[in-house]
Amino acid sequence: MAGVLAVAETRNGRVGSVSGEVVSAARGLADSLGSQVDVAALAGPGSGELAATLSARGADRVLEIDTGEPGPASVAVNAAALAALTRERGYAAAVFAATGPGRDLAPRVAAKLASPLLTDVVAVEADGAGIVATRPVFAGKALARVRVGRAPVLLSVRPNVFAATESPRDAAVEVVAAGGGGDSGGYRVRGFEPSGGDALDVSEAEIVVSGGRGMKDPANWHILADLKDALGDTAALGASRAVVDAGWRPHAEQVGQTGKTVTPKLYFAMAISGAIQHLAGMRTSGVIVAVNRDADAPIFGVADYGIVGDVFEVAPKLAEAIRELRSSWQPTVDKAPQAPGAARRRAGKAEES
């Protein structure tokens, strides 16, 4: 049976934690096809550590794509290399991450292969007649079951949906010279302006602390930043559109229909009313906590746990209580039965170290 290609995202030469999820999704698909998983590592040759992490997630083989150039290759070169690889090896499917880089890359590979592309997939399986994937449409107001009856099937998986499960094997490492001859003709990067720190992207964070207009002033954001810090380094800040439109927070943090769609394990809506366009971006979160002084705010309709109260009083107390909990529970955390998030957090760490 034709294999499944998983495309591992690399950042600064390391595998991004979402790549574990991509490999797990590919593993599940390959198992139902009775085939194997090859992982394309775009970081280039020389990282055996990368192979080990990926094989623990179910990779049978790691293909280190060598573009022959120093430094990370451009999206055009990577797209050409992946299209050529998929064509040559006749993969049944190729799995990407629905992250910024994945969204830039996957459509170009799809076009080169003249294949449809299913983005933001939340479930996928193979049956006799092809591959069927489930993906949210209309900002999550419905789920579509979509069949592609022709190989290769290209899809990108939504972060935080496919658990990065352990499925250890001994992955062979193969260095593959990038084919396809892609060039970046006409596309020249002039520079990069960091937006401060290497904050985790809100769409990939396991915990999101979002603030709304009820925060009153951008100067109050330190309250939410402190809560976020108390929750650890897998947490990120988010925002409602009202806040972004007011220029209080960057658009990169906006959650909702015209912002990012997030699926964290835990979502905090702090002084956010819960307009339908905001819900569109976060209602599939694992657990939703809302703090709002208006007991009738629509956000309480989707929140698992709510506190009716003043965010300026509740948020600092919450940060304090979480810090207390974390410090007192820390020694036993390893032995205690774990929430899935805890296991993944540690796995993520291991990958990055």
Next chain:
Amino acid sequence: MNITVCVKRVPDTETRIRISEDGNDIERDGVKYVMSPYDEFAVEAALRLVEGAGAGEVTLLSFGPDAAKETLRAGLALGAHRAVLLKGEPTMDGWATARVLAEELAGDDAALVLFGVKAVDDDQQQVGPMVAELLGRPCATSVTAIDAGGDAVTCRRAVEGGQEVVDLDLPAVATVTKGRYEPRYASLRGIMMAKRKPLLEKEAPAIESALVVERLEYPAERPPGRIVGEGVDAVPELVRLLREEAKVL
């Protein structure tokens, strides 16, 4: 510089989505339609570039049903010069849509083709870069600002951790997201003028697709939540629940 903007007619974001009886589409009756919000940013970008240069025209291109003429007229009312409707029913297959649009764009003299970063109905985020591949042009995605500069444009891209600045040689393609461009409102004069602007209608080419939507489903209802309590006194109980019941801390 002539610019073409691809715009899609989509259900308004406020619309309640009901699944049709046969289960593989939505009920179209009673749905209010609008231009996809990101396409509005793209239109605004195009208008400002052309106004800034004092030369060139903005063409709107849509693949959609007859009713998409309303969407195009709305864009003309904002200041676009002309519009083209490729009549047909787009599906969730972005690759099919990309081929329909690319066929039309191949014969177009626009130096820049703009897209929204995504259409908010199917949320596929793919048509722009696919068209760029089909046309063999450079493409910048998630663009927040565009500045003209002779034979190239400089684009700012929202990427993880910051903004990337890239130069694109013309002709080029870009997908626009929220950033510099706050969409304008149509003036009464604009709306009147839009009626007289050229809106060309053509049948969209028939394109086969390997993608079939088998069925739509509603997402699982969230189990009803609860109000833990009021004010700071509820904090310890909330933290306990998050730890012991939800097991997320």
